[in-house]
Structures are given as structure tokens and as C-alpha cells.
Amino acid sequence: MAPQSFKKPPQPPPVFTGTPKSVIEDIKTIIEKSRAVQDKIAADLKPSDATFDKVMIPMAHDENQMGLAVPVIGFYQAVSADKALRNASTEAEKLISDFSIEAAMREDIFKLVDAAFEKKETLDPESQRLLEKERKNFIRNGLSLPAGEKRDRFKAIKKRLSDISIAFQKNLNEENGGLWFTPEELDGTPDDVLSTFEKGEGENAGKLRMTYKYPDLFPISKYCRNTETRRQVFTTNENKCNENVPLFREAIDLRDEAARLLGYPNHAAFMVEDKMAKTTKTVDDFLSDLRKRLTKGGASERKTLQDLKEKDLKDRGEGKSIDGHYYLWDNRFYDRLMLEKDYSLDQEKLSEYFPLQTSIRGMLHIFEQLFGLVFVEIEGSDRSSIAPSGKGEDIVWHPDVKLYSVWDDEGEGNDFVGYLYLDLHPRDGKYGHAANFNIQPGFIDEKGNRRYPATALVCNFSKPSPKKPSLLKHDEVVTLFHELGHGIHDLVARTIYSRFHGTNTVRDFVEAPSQMLENWCWTPSQLKALSCHYSSLSPEYETAWKEHAKGESKPDPKLPDELIENLIKTKHVNDALFNLRQLHFGIFDMTVHGPESHKQLQGYDIPELYNRLRKEISGLDGPEDLGEGYKWGNGHATFGHLMGGYDAGYYGYLSSQVYSADMFHTVFAKNPMNAEEGRRYRHTVLERGGSQDEMQTLEDFLGRKPSTEAFYRELGLA
Structure with missing residues (x-):
């Protein structure tokens, strides 16, 4: 209470x-x-x-x-x-x-x-x-620029780029495509996933409709045994927003033109100048070095997975379909199968221990202990009592939204901190990924009083059903904790000006605080604390669990040590392939934004470049290996980051891991729940927002300049 x-x-x-x-x-x-x-x-x-x-x-x-x-x-x-x-x-x-x-x-x-x-x-x-x-x-x-033609042209470019960015994201938000499949074509996909699919009528009678929303897309990619279904899902998902193709092309052309008007060699040089990296050479050298270090490991991982694929097809009597390839649409499926076979890790069984609501409570409790916070859920009549209009429904945008008031605990002074919103399930027209949105910033007002922030997590986790609550796969647990980390950054920031509040830092630092917090999702004590088997939540859920448990004894309420141990062993399994995927995004981003000349940029065939770079960097086969060439898909047109502020900045997801690994292994690895260090981190890093140079913030916390040693050691590449 x-x-x-x-x-x-x-x-x-x-x-x-x-x-x-x-x-x-x-x-x-x-x-x-x-x-x-x-x-x-x-x-x-x-x-x-x-x-x-x-x-x-x-x-x-x-x-x-x-x-x-x-x-x-x-x-x-x-x-x-x-x-x-x-x-x-x-x-x-x-x-x-x-x-x-x-x-x-x-x-x-x-x-x-x-x-x-x-x-x-x-x-x-x-x-x-x-x-x-x-x-x-x-x-x-x-x-x-001198007043006149050049400045007018620059202004026109800026306005057009703004319109493009807005239209691009709107197309992604409003995307509502899907595919119809027979149950046989979806063989292997968990029943609780299929139960949420629309059932067909008329020409689609007997079929089920999947959408491209994550709760549909990922389970099919991971569990569906039908290779052709997975191929169709992958390739159509890459082409779900082809109306964005000309917008992307126009945007990179205009960005390059604008940068050259200002005297920069390209858009990448313009963007990176204002970040921690400062120069494109620093970025390119980092990405190139990481690629060299990862390539051998990626090839080894790919060979192991390809062998697993061939054995699986033989065991299923489908040996004739073995063609010596390991495709993009194979990767999630065989990565999951490998974890089950080699590490005894059943992701479905694991997810039973992470009901969404108890996981959220556990995560908030971690932040309470670590940072000296208190989260109070505001429900029912309490919403009406704090709503300016007296109507509780006015302070949320949808009935599904959860609202918390956030406070300092007694040790931190019992002061108010701000508001946290959680909007966790997909619906038509909603933002399709997982993100933190700052709704109102904190700052000091004209009278010298503090204005408190409000921040929202917008995610797309599966909805609960009568027989099961919303259950999180472990990667979804990590995603939720990561986005909550951004939310905490927003909430505890203490800046004078709203411009520097919370996550308003340079792009190649902003991910580091949340990436560091992901380590808590790989810590045995915290995994145990976060877990709660859904059959323990209510008699109804226990009855529902028994219906499909086939005589198994009732599971422990908390995640068993053996499962925790098996999960932690998988932390870096196929890590090289995962990071090569990130490298593909980062190198594509720097390539299209860093041409030597505008003429060179105009000569780029963007779909071909995107797909060819993916093949060269990841080594995974695609439709190009089936004779379709490199123009088969437009994945870049679904890449919202490059229109939403990460242009010539996506490398930050990788480079900020250097900082996050250094902070965690230097300060928290021995005791992640060290409250003294947690509060020091809160006050030294999170409170500062972007109000000082981010390198200074890191040095203040670490007591030295940051090092790449922990990052490469973590990846086994030291």
C-alpha cells in the first residue's frame, strides 16, 4: 500500500x-x-x-x-x-x-x-x-550561407526532409498488411499464438491471417516448420511498406545536397561532427575493425546452424530439399532450435515464467532498490482525483494504458519525480516497435520551480487470453527492461533546460544507459526475482495450465536454477551473427550517407546495395541465391530509425555498447544490486541528461576515460 x-x-x-x-x-x-x-x-x-x-x-x-x-x-x-x-x-x-x-x-x-x-x-x-x-x-x-539562392534552397530541402520523415513513419504506423495461411502451412507455431489470428471466411475459409506485427511475425519466424511459409513471411515483410521506397531515395539525395551546400563532404560528416565520434573516420574504423573481428566467428556460427538445418530436414524426411544454403528465413528458426537442442532451453516453457504484469512489477522493484525510487500505480478513482477535469479517462490515451506516479524513496527525500505510462499491446495504427516517448520534459520554470517529466513506453507484446496472461520471451524481457531504462533516464534527469532533459543526449551515447541495464536480465538473482510461473497467478490460470500440461507436476512459482543456468549459457550464442546483422544496418547507413560525391550517391541502386551489403556482411543467403538478384526486397523502406534521427547514427547502437560494457563491468558486475553505486549512477550519469559533454559524464562515473576492453572481452574478441 x-x-x-x-x-x-x-x-x-x-x-x-x-x-x-x-x-x-x-x-x-x-x-x-x-x-x-x-x-x-x-x-x-x-x-x-x-x-x-x-x-x-x-x-x-x-x-x-x-x-x-x-x-x-x-x-x-x-x-x-x-x-x-x-x-x-x-x-x-x-x-x-x-x-x-x-x-x-x-x-x-x-x-x-x-x-x-x-x-x-x-x-x-x-x-x-x-x-x-x-x-x-x-x-x-x-x-x-549567404542570403539568397543557396540559403533558400537549403531551407526548401529542410522542409521537404521534414515532410518525408513524417510521411515515412506514418506509413509504417498505418501499415496493416498480412498473409493468409492454412494451419498446415503454420505447423509448429504455438497454438496460443495461432488462437489470436483472424479466422478466414469465403475464399479464405479454413485459413488464418497473420499480420506483420511482432507478436505474429516473430513466433512464425522462430517456430514454423514450413520453410516456404517462413520464406514468404520474410520476403513480404521486407516489402510491406514499398510506398516508402521513393521517400527514402529522395531523403538521402536531399541530405547529401544540403550537407554539401554547407561545405561538408557528405551528410555523414555533417551528422557525426556533433556526436561523440566527431569524425566519420572514427566511425568507419570502428565498424571495419568490428567486422574483421566478427567475420570468422560469424562463418563458424553459420556453418553450425547450416549443419543443424540439414540434420533437421533429414530427420523430417525432407532431405531432398537440402540445397547447401542457409537462408535469412532459416536463422530465427534454427537459432531457436539450437538453443533447445544444445542448451535445453525451451523458449515457450521459459516464457511461462515471465507474465507481463509480474515482470513489470519485478523490474520496477529493481529500479526502486537500485535508484531509490517508488512507483505507485494510479488506478480507478485515484485517476479521477488527480485529473484536472476530474475525469480519469482524460489522463490516458487508451483504456489499456497503465499509469504510475514516481517518487524518491525516503533515502532520496520522498520528493515527486514524474509520471510513467505503459502502453504494451498492439492495435491498428499504433507505433509498431518498442520505444520510449518523452511526453513532457523536466526543467526549471521562470519562477525557479521544478517542472516534472512524463514519459511513456510504447510496446507491442502479445495480448492476454482467457487461458494465459501475456507471456514474454526472454528477448522481450530484455527489450522491456531496455525501454524502461530509457524511461528512468527521462524521469530522474535534473536539468535546468528542457533541451537537455533525460535522453536528449548525442545519439552515440543515448543507448548506453539502457544497454548497460540489460545486464540485469542475465543475472541469476534478478532472473529469479523477476520470474513467476503463470499457473501461480490464479486458480483459473492453474486450471488452464493443467489442460495442456499432460500430467506434469505443478511447476515451482520461481524460475528453476537449472533453467536459469541454461539461459545464461546462451547469452553469447550466435552473438557474431547478431552483431553482424547490426553491422549491416550501421554500414549501410554510413554508406548511403557518406558517398565521395553526389554523383556516386545518385549511382547507388539502394535496394541492391542494402541486400548485397547484408549478404556480404552477414553471410546469410537470400532470394539472390535463388536467382532473383539483389532487388527482391526493400527492407530499407521499413527502417524507421534512418528517418527518425538515427541517420548516419545507427552505428551508435554498437559504439554505445563499448560504454555500457565498460560501465557495467567496472562498477556493477560484482554486485548488480549495489544500491550505493546505483544511486551514484543515477546522480552522475542519468541526472545529467545532455547538460554536459557526454564524454565528461562517462569519465566522471568511471574515474577515467572509457575503454573498449570490456566490450571486446564480452564478445570473446579481446
Whole structure:
């Protein structure tokens, strides 16, 4: 039972009462107010009068206030069940994006910011960083170009790129394709998965429809014995959003043109300059070195899996279909089969110990112990009591959403921290992957008071059924813990300005805190603590479990030590192939964004490049080995990261593992639940957000410069 003092947060949560009409009206009002702030600064000040307080403080307060409304308006397109509202949210995002480009190219404001910068005032470090970032932002948005044709062209490119990005993600969110299969074609796919599929009528009578949502896609890829079904699922999933193909092509062309207008050799050089890596050579050298280290291991893993495939086909009497290939659509299936055969790891049985709701409670408890937090779920009448309107339904966007108020524990001062939302199951029109969305940032307001953040996890885990709760595979446990890590980063950040709040760090650092926390999902004591066999949840679930248990004795409520031991042995099984897959994404990203000339870029056949690089890097066979060439699929058109801020930055998923491994093995490996170190990590790393140079944050925590040693040792590549 939560203490009474935790029942009434000092700040109400955001409301989600937007309508298609109101979000457009609201965004126009926000834009008008912000433009007025900038107009007043430009009208009232001359460069000789410019100071940080006169120029930057009014704009920072305006940015803070925009942060309370704009993310909520844009969030509807990812989560609303109302298509008209999603469309209006998309339109509102276009309006605010166009305004942001206009604001970032105001020469009158830039002259004042530049003048304030040249004053060399003594400022606190975060304010100095804000001033430097703002000045650099103007330069990177074309104000180093002479007024006229080039600057106008740059602005037009920025606006078009914004429209492309929004349209690209909308296509992914709205994608609702699928395939019809007979039960025989889906042989091996677990019954509880198939029970959720739409049943066909008419010409599809007797068939089941799978969608490309993760709870359908992954089980078929892992369990379906029918090779042709897996091939069809893989190749059609790669082509599920072909309307994005021309958008991707146009985006990389425009990005390259814009970078060259600013004097950069390509878009990658422009983007990496502002990250921890600083130069494309640093990135390319890292990716190249990792590729060399992984290639031999990848070939060995692939050979082992191919041998397993051939034995499996012979055992099933399908020896005639052995063709000497190991295909992309084989990999999830035989990776899973290998874990079962060689490591006695039954992923379905393992998932029975990770019901979604008890797993969440266990994860939150870990964060409570480690970081000194308290999570209080807000349900029923408690929602109405804190809702500004008095209506509890106004403070969530869908009935499935869970809401928590988050507090410091007694040792940390019992203060309010913010709000955490969990939206965990798929639905039409919803964002299709797993991600953390900052809904409202934290900052210090004009009166010197703290404004508290609100953050949301948006995921797509299977829905519960009458006979089973939603059960997580272990990789889904890791995903959930990772995204919760981003949420915690958002919640505990303590910055003056919203611009630096939480996960607003450089892209090649932002994944490191959450990647480090994934290690807790491989720790025996924490796996045991997180687990709870679903048959222990209720008499109804126990009865349902017995129906298919075939006389097995009732399982222990907690994950058995033997299963834990078997799971931990698999942590680095087929790791080289997994990381080669990540390398394919990272090298493709740097290739399309780092051509030597614009002419070279225009000569790229993007689908061919994407598929050829995948073959060369991963070594896995594809339709190209069946005589279809390299243009068979458009996986790049489903690659939302490259349109959502990770352009020339996807390498960060790999490079930030260097930092995460170093932090974990240096500080937490001996005792992951060391609360003293957990709180030090909270205050030294997570609280800082992007308010100081991220390398400084790492050095403050580690007590030295970061090292690659733990990363390569973890992968067995030291």
C-alpha cells in the first residue's frame, strides 16, 4: 500500500483530450506565441545590447513551455485509436516542423545569439552549453550561407526532409498488411499464438491471417516448420511498406545536397561532427575493425546452424530439399532450435515464467532498490482525483494504458519525480516497435520551480487470453527492461533546460544507459526475482495450465536454477551473427550517407546495395541465391530509425555498447544490486541528461576515460 503522501502528486499529469480540430488549433496558437517571443527579442535588442539573459532566457522559457504541449500533440499519431486524430497529429507535426525550420534560420535572431556568445559572459556550465549549442544550431541550419539562392534552397530541402520523415513513419504506423495461411502451412507455431489470428471466411475459409506485427511475425519466424511459409513471411515483410521506397531515395539525395551546400563532404560528416565520434573516420574504423573481428566467428556460427538445418530436414524426411544454403528465413528458426537442442532451453516453457504484469512489477522493484525510487500505480478513482477535469479517462490515451506516479524513496527525500505510462499491446495504427516517448520534459520554470517529466513506453507484446496472461520471451524481457531504462533516464534527469532533459543526449551515447541495464536480465538473482510461473497467478490460470500440461507436476512459482543456468549459457550464442546483422544496418547507413560525391550517391541502386551489403556482411543467403538478384526486397523502406534521427547514427547502437560494457563491468558486475553505486549512477550519469559533454559524464562515473576492453572481452574478441 502506497503511503498517503504519495497519493497526491504536486503536479497533475498531462491530459489526452485532443480532437482532430483542437490539435491543429493548439499547434497554431503555440506557433504564434513562439514567433511573437522571437519577434519581440529581435525588435527590442541590437547586437550591442545582446546578453545571455536578454536573448537566450526568453527563448529557453518558450522552448520549455512548448515542450509541455508539442510532444503530446505529436504523440497521438503513434498511439491514438482514432485515425482522424492520428492524421491531424501528423499534420500538426508538419506545421511545427516547418516553424522550427523557419525559427532556426532567422538571421536577426542568429546575430543576437552570436553577439551574446561573443560577449564571453561567465555563465553556469549548462547555460554556456545552451548558448554554444544554439549558436552552432543556427550555423548548421544554413546561416553560414549567404542570403539568397543557396540559403533558400537549403531551407526548401529542410522542409521537404521534414515532410518525408513524417510521411515515412506514418506509413509504417498505418501499415496493416498480412498473409493468409492454412494451419498446415503454420505447423509448429504455438497454438496460443495461432488462437489470436483472424479466422478466414469465403475464399479464405479454413485459413488464418497473420499480420506483420511482432507478436505474429516473430513466433512464425522462430517456430514454423514450413520453410516456404517462413520464406514468404520474410520476403513480404521486407516489402510491406514499398510506398516508402521513393521517400527514402529522395531523403538521402536531399541530405547529401544540403550537407554539401554547407561545405561538408557528405551528410555523414555533417551528422557525426556533433556526436561523440566527431569524425566519420572514427566511425568507419570502428565498424571495419568490428567486422574483421566478427567475420570468422560469424562463418563458424553459420556453418553450425547450416549443419543443424540439414540434420533437421533429414530427420523430417525432407532431405531432398537440402540445397547447401542457409537462408535469412532459416536463422530465427534454427537459432531457436539450437538453443533447445544444445542448451535445453525451451523458449515457450521459459516464457511461462515471465507474465507481463509480474515482470513489470519485478523490474520496477529493481529500479526502486537500485535508484531509490517508488512507483505507485494510479488506478480507478485515484485517476479521477488527480485529473484536472476530474475525469480519469482524460489522463490516458487508451483504456489499456497503465499509469504510475514516481517518487524518491525516503533515502532520496520522498520528493515527486514524474509520471510513467505503459502502453504494451498492439492495435491498428499504433507505433509498431518498442520505444520510449518523452511526453513532457523536466526543467526549471521562470519562477525557479521544478517542472516534472512524463514519459511513456510504447510496446507491442502479445495480448492476454482467457487461458494465459501475456507471456514474454526472454528477448522481450530484455527489450522491456531496455525501454524502461530509457524511461528512468527521462524521469530522474535534473536539468535546468528542457533541451537537455533525460535522453536528449548525442545519439552515440543515448543507448548506453539502457544497454548497460540489460545486464540485469542475465543475472541469476534478478532472473529469479523477476520470474513467476503463470499457473501461480490464479486458480483459473492453474486450471488452464493443467489442460495442456499432460500430467506434469505443478511447476515451482520461481524460475528453476537449472533453467536459469541454461539461459545464461546462451547469452553469447550466435552473438557474431547478431552483431553482424547490426553491422549491416550501421554500414549501410554510413554508406548511403557518406558517398565521395553526389554523383556516386545518385549511382547507388539502394535496394541492391542494402541486400548485397547484408549478404556480404552477414553471410546469410537470400532470394539472390535463388536467382532473383539483389532487388527482391526493400527492407530499407521499413527502417524507421534512418528517418527518425538515427541517420548516419545507427552505428551508435554498437559504439554505445563499448560504454555500457565498460560501465557495467567496472562498477556493477560484482554486485548488480549495489544500491550505493546505483544511486551514484543515477546522480552522475542519468541526472545529467545532455547538460554536459557526454564524454565528461562517462569519465566522471568511471574515474577515467572509457575503454573498449570490456566490450571486446564480452564478445570473446579481446
